[in-house]
Every structure is written in C-alpha cells, then in structure tokens.
Amino acid sequence: xxxxxxxxxxxxxxxxxxxxxxxxxxxxxxxxxxxxxxxxxxxxxxxxxxxxxxxxxxxxxxxxxxxxxx
Amino acid sequence: xxxxxxxxxxxxxxxxxxxxxxxxxxxxxxxxxxxxxxxxxxxxxxxxxxxxxxxxxxxxxxxxxxxxxxxxxxxxxxxxxxxxxxxxxxxxxxxxxxxxxxxxxxxxxxxxxxxxxxxxxxxxxxxxxxxxxxxxxxxxxxxxxxxxxxxxxxxxxxxxxxxxxxxxxxxxxxxxxxxxxxxxxxxxxxxxxxxxxxxxxxxxxxxxxxxxxxxxxxxxxxxxxxxxxxxxxxxxxxxxxxxxxxxxxxxxxxxxxxxxxxxxxxxxxxxxxxxxxxxxxxxxxxxxxxxxxxxxxxxxxxxxxxxxxxxxxxxxxxxxxxxxxxxxxxxxxxxxxxxxxxxxxxxxxxxxxxxxxxxxxxxxxx
Numbered sequence: 403x404x405x406x407x408x409x410x411x412x413x414x415x416x417x418x419x420x421x422x423x424x425x426x427x428x429x430x431x432x433x434x435x436x437x438x439x440x441x442x443x444x445x446x447x448x449x450x451x452x453x454x455x456x457x458x459x460x461x462x463x464x465x466x467x468x469x470x471x472x
Numbered sequence: 473x474x475x476x477x478x479x480x481x482x483x484x485x486x487x488x489x490x491x492x493x494x495x496x497x498x499x500x501x502x503x504x505x506x507x508x509x510x511x512x513x514x515x516x517x518x519x520x521x522x523x524x525x526x527x528x529x530x531x532x533x534x535x536x537x538x539x540x541x542x543x544x545x546x547x548x549x550x551x552x553x554x555x556x557x558x559x560x561x562x563x564x565x566x567x568x569x570x571x572x573x574x575x576x577x578x579x580x581x582x583x584x585x586x587x588x589x590x591x592x593x594x595x596x597x598x599x600x601x602x603x604x605x606x607x608x609x610x611x612x613x614x615x616x617x618x619x620x621x622x623x624x625x626x627x628x629x630x631x632x633x634x635x636x637x638x639x640x641x642x643x644x645x646x647x648x649x650x651x652x653x654x655x656x657x658x659x660x661x662x663x664x665x666x667x668x669x670x671x672x673x674x675x676x677x678x679x680x681x682x683x684x685x686x687x688x689x690x691x692x693x694x695x696x697x698x699x700x701x702x703x704x705x706x707x708x709x710x711x712x713x714x715x716x717x718x719x720x721x722x723x724x725x726x727x728x729x730x731x732x733x734x735x736x737x738x739x740x741x742x743x744x745x746x747x748x749x750x751x752x753x754x755x756x757x758x759x760x761x762x763x764x765x766x767x768x769x770x771x772x773x774x775x776x777x778x779x780x781x782x783x784x785x786x787x788x789x790x791x792x793x794x795x796x797x798x799x800x801x802x803x804x805x806x807x808x809x810x811x812x813x814x815x816x817x818x819x820x821x822x823x824x825x826x827x828x829x830x831x832x833x834x835x836x837x838x
Binding site: 414 | 761
C-alpha cells in the first residue's frame with residue numbers, strides 16, 4: 403500500500419520540503435504525491451532523483467500524480 | 473526529452489542566467505541606469521513614481537521591463553498549459569511582505585537581481601547586500617523548517633488571474649501615449665535614474681523573452697540560495713552564478729566594469745544598512761516564496777497571491793519615498809533604519825505566528 407501526500411495549493415518550497423521529509427522518513431518504498439503546479443512537480447522530481455528515487459509522472463487533468471519509489 | 477523537460481535541464485538554466493546577465497548589461501548600454509540594466513524593485517518604484525504614488529522626481533518612469541516580465545510569463549504559461557487561476561493563500565500577509573521587501577530593497581538600493589548586477593559591475597557594496605540577502609533567506613529557512621505556511625491556495629475563476637496582466641497592458645498604453653497625456657496625469661523624470669532608459673520596444677522585447685524563459689525554467693534569485701541551504705539543490709544557484717559571470721564579462725566588454733566601493737552609481741557606502749536592508753528583503757522574499765522577479769512570473773501564470781505581493785511592493789515604493797525611508801547615493805533615508813528594524817520585527821512576527829513555533833503543543837495541519 404503506497405503512502406500518499408497531497409501538496410496541492412502549497413507555495414514553494416513547501417511541496418518539495420514536505421515530500422523530502424516524507425522520503426527521509428520512508429527510506430524506501432512507494433509514495434504517491436498529488437501536485438497542482440508545474441514548478442512543484444519539477445522541484446519534487448529533481449529532488450527525488452537527486453536522492454536516488456525514481457519518479458513516474460501521470461497527468462490528471464490540470465494536476466499531476468507523482469509516483470515515487472525506491 | 474520533451475520540450476517541457478528540455479527547459480529544466482542544467483544547460484538551459486545556465487543559458488537563462490547568462491541571457492539575463494547579458495541582457496541587463498546591454499539594456500544599460502542602451503540607456504538604462506548604471507548597474508541597473510534590470511532591477512525589479514527599482515523599476516516597480518519607478519512605475520509607482522510615474523503613477524504619482526510618490527513624488528521623487530528623479531525616479532518616475534513606466535518601465536517596460538516589468539510589463540514584459542509579466543506578459544512573457546503569461547504567454548509561456550498559456551502555451552505550455554500552466555496558466556492556472558489560483559489564490560487565497562493569506563493575500564493580506566503577502567501584501568505586507570511585498571511592502572516590506574520593497575522597504576528593505578530601497579534601503580540597499582536594489583533587489584536581489586540588482587545586487588547581482590551591481591556586483592558584476594564592480595560595486596563592492598553589493599557584497600554586503602548579498603550577505604544580508606543570504607542572512608535573510610537563512611532566517612526564512614528557519615521558519616520554513618519550523619512549519620511556516622501561509623496556507624493552501626485554491627483554484628479561482630480565470631478573471632482574477634487576468635487582473636495584473638491587464639494592469640500591465642494599461643501601463644503599456646500609458647507609456648505608449650505618454651506624450652499625448654495631459655500634464656500631471658503621469659509623471660516622467662527629466663533627470664536622474666528615471667530619465668535614463670533603453671528604447672521602449674527593445675526593452676519590452678528583451679523582457680518578454682526573459683519572462684518566457686524564466687517561467688519555463690522557474691528562475692528565482694531567492695530560491696537559488698534557499699534551495700542550496702534547504703534541500704541541497706544547486707539547479708537555480710547555477711543560473712544565478714551564470715548570470716553574474718555573464719554580466720561581469722559583458723560589462724568588461726562594454727566598458728561598464730568599474731571596481732570599487734565609493735562613487736558607485738545609485739549606491740551608498742553605509743554597509744550596515746546595505747546589509748540590514750537586504751536582511752529584511754531576503755526574509756520577506758523567502759517568506760513569500762520567491763524573489764521579486766519570480767513574483768512577476770508567478771503573477772503571469774495566474775497566481776493572484778503573487779500579484780498581491782507585487783502590488784504590495786508598488787505600494788511600499790510609494791511609502792518609502794513619501795516617508796523618507798529609501799536610501800540615496802549619500803546614505804540611508806532619515807527614517808530608513810527605523811523602517812528596516814520595524815520591518816524585520818514584523819517579518820519575525822509573521823514567521824513566528826504563521827509557523828508551528830506559535831503552537832508547539834497543538835496538532836498542526838494545513
């Protein structure tokens with residue numbers, strides 16, 4: 403069962419900070435993140451990749467679902 | 473790599489920084505004030521003056537660069553389907569932060585963009601401003617780590633997101649028809665920095681390009697420092713370093729590099745308030761989530777909270793000159809130090825009360 407995080411509507415840098423904290427806590431596994439801006443999507447993807455996590459992006463209308471796993 | 477991701481490569485942020493650096497020095501060569509090829513705070517201050525919000529006669533002009541930043545970002549956001557009408561994340565606090573960011577910037581005499589450009593032009597006083605900026609951002613990071621949050625924004629109807637862009641179009645019309653306006657309707661400096669400007673069309677085109685690529689690359693001078701310190705991400709920092717190096721080389725080529733501390737253009741040598749002003753500005757920008765340029769780019773893509781911050785800055789510019797808090801070449805304004813200290817206290821209160829520090833024992837959710 404994947405952990406879920408909703409960072410929609412949060413200003414920079416809170417989306418990436420919240421996801422980073424969660425990934426640090428998880429260490430490995432699966433995290434699904436709901437994002438609503440391109441900037442947050444890009445920041446989270448870059449941060450996760452830099453820390454060895456793989457990120458799959460699914461567009462859901464005007465939002466994005468990021469599936470992050472390690 | 474698709475086009476959307478292409479804009480996010482390290483190579484492109486380096487090119488973006490270099491383009492902004494070179495563009496700023498060329499705009500200076502074409503007429504903009506020295507070491508002020510681009511300055512978001514100064515240019516918004518000039519717009520405030522042109523509209524009569526302050527009567528400092530030497531800093532009144534409708535700067536097409538500000539207009540181009542917003543509209544360039546708007547075009548990019550529409551093209552790449554990132555125009556998202558949104559708002560409602562503590563707009564009044566964002567207005568106050570914009571106001572205080574301007575008070576701090578005008579104590580130093582420049583925003584983070586100009587601090588970098590002053591440095592690349594040889595102005596050593598900028599080092600104290602940049603040190604203050606990093607200190608201010610660091611205080612902001614402390615609050616962010618302590619749960620600082622202005623609350624979630626919500627999707628809104630599209631009309632709200634067109635307001636600032638519409639104001640920019642209105643300003644462009646005023647600029648275009650300035651010679652036909654009745655005397656006293658809009659003010660344009662006849663001497664001083666406000667009277668120095670690059671040709672309107674060239675400035676507008678360059679700013680449109682910068683607005684476009686900055687929206688795509690997420691260029692932000694405050695996040696550059698913040699991301700390195702907070703999440704060890706050097707992506708934006710690379711762009712800022714690129715800006716400084718490119719502007720420095722371009723200044724040397726164009727004969728605009730004058731190293732030193734005294735006699736620097738539109739600058740003063742009171743290092744305490746160069747530093748202090750930018751501590752305030754850096755903290756206010758960090759608490760608002762981005763530098764003044766970034767706030768314009770966000771406004772273009774539909775973020776009405778960022779637009780409120782921009783209006784706060786313009787209001788702050790009017791206040792800074794009407795109440796003598798803005799510095800001049802001879803040093804801080806009469807009320808500058810008091811305004812900076814008061815601003816810092818207000819920012820610290822905002823940081824405290826909008827974070828978990830104020831409710832340590834309660835459950836916090838956003």
